[in-house]
Amino acid sequence: MASRLRPLAPALRIVPRATARLCIQRPAIEARRSLSLKSFFTSRKKEDQFTSQFEPVLEQANLFHPLSKSPLAPVRAKAEWITAHGTCPTCKEQEPEAKSKPPTYECPDCGYPTHCCEEHYKMGKEEHKHVCGTLREVNEDEHDLRSGRRMREFEFPGAQHRDEAVNLSNWDTFLYTRGFLSMNSERSMRHVSHVLTYPLTIASVLHQSSPYQLGKDLTVEGLKSLAALRHTLHPAMIPGITQSQDLRSTATHTVRIFCLGARAESHLPPHIYMQLAYLFPTTAFQLHFIGPDAIPPHTKSKEPHQHIHYEQMTFVYDNSRYETYHAEAGPFNPYYDVFFLFSPGLAHPSTKDMWKPTIPKLLDTKCAIFGTGFDEQDVMNDVAEIESSGYELDWLMKPRENVFRSLKHEVNMTDVRQSAQCNWGIWGIRGRRYDVNPSDQN
Ligand SMILES: [Zn+2]
Ligand SMILES: [Zn+2]
Structure with missing residues (x-):
């Protein structure tokens, strides 16, 4: 012992x-412990309590914010963390041996601190383009998770009938055949897949209807x-x-x-x-x-x-x-x-x-x-x-x-x-x- x-x-x-x-x-891990997922991590009764107690703080049309100017403190903290621990890739490229400056300039398209200044951002923009769309998506997803809206995609179905056939070919067929609700946006799919992936x-792998x-x-x-x-x-x-x-x-x-x-x-x-x-x-x-x-x-x-x-x-x-x-x-x-x-x-x-x-x-x-x-x-x-x-x-x-x-x-x-x-x-x-x-x- x-x-x-x-x-x-x-x-x-x-x-x-x-x-x-x-x-x-x-x-x-932190996202899973975040405020808007709180409902999802407690029992369903508490979820209803939670969602009825709080008004949404962010509308769906207002999910994009530069990280440092986000209305949400955890997102602003993330910007600080990236600025404190990240490096400007253009500085690094120009002088690999020198200590590169911290990324303090935020890309206007994705809101992430990416470079040390606007000039270096413009010089590195071609490379940044490859990841900008993904970062924008992550930015909006994060604000959505903490928006305070009722997250119906996390209202999961209960037990299935024994004669119910489940199709495990992919996320879409699984969610549809198991009767998951409100799975009508890619964002909802990303949220749900992130917690159900385990x-x-x-x-x-184990199921007889395995896709493998x-x-x-x-x-x-x-x-x-x-x-x-x-x-x-x-x-x-x-x-x-x-x-x-x-x-x-x-x-x-x-x-x-x-x-x-x-x-x-x-x-x-x-x-x-x-x-x-x-x-x-x-x-x-x-x-x-x-x-x-x-x-x-x-x-x-x-x-x-x-x-x-x-x-x-x-x-x-x-x-x-x-x-x-x-x-x-x-x-x-x-x-x-x-x-x-x-x-x-x-x-x-x-x-x-x-x-x-x-x-x-x-x-x-x-x-x-x-x-x-x-x-x-x-x-x-x-x-x-x-x-x-x-x-x-x-x-x-x-x-x-x-x-x-x-x-x-x-x-x-x-x-x-x-x-x-x-x-x-x-x-x-x-x-x-x-x-x-x-x-x-x-
Ligand atoms: Zn730089
Ligand atoms: Zn960007």
């Missing part, structure tokens, strides 16, 4: 990332692993069970999803993950969030191990080092257990060594392991790291763009020319099985 009291477990000490990675991650990335197909995305080994999990996830109907609450006690098996190095994904409130559970109406789930940043939403508790029960799901948050957790959570079974590593940074200099004792343990279980990355380079770095490590493994899913990535761009606050998308890409592996000669397994 003593090990659980060590809050920063070396094996999964994901916090000290290089600046770029950290700065891309941070706004996402549960839907998991669901879209044999040959195109999945290997034969991938299909075998997913077939084992789907055997548990889509059982024959159990007569007499109608309430999902019953499942925790009556389901024959519980599927365990382990999220290692969990950060933002652990801060999402349980009802968001119900959108995963609703796609598997006869399955009970345990979601294990493991890592120093695995903290339940709405808690001030510093307990290193916490549980939440919510309908058919049990949420476990644990700060112990993964080796300890692994020993306690075992044995593992490929029919019931699966691992997800969201943007793990396997190749990142600050986290690479911390994953080294963990990956062989995961491979030993012969359970499926899926990972994501926030852009193509991040994914390919992780993939190259896996391939060069000499592990005995099979690829289950070739690295590819994640159908259920967040559609929202997150700007790197130290260099606004860069942005990323949460869970942009996805891949899958598993410890190699030697089916032909079973004695090899020993």
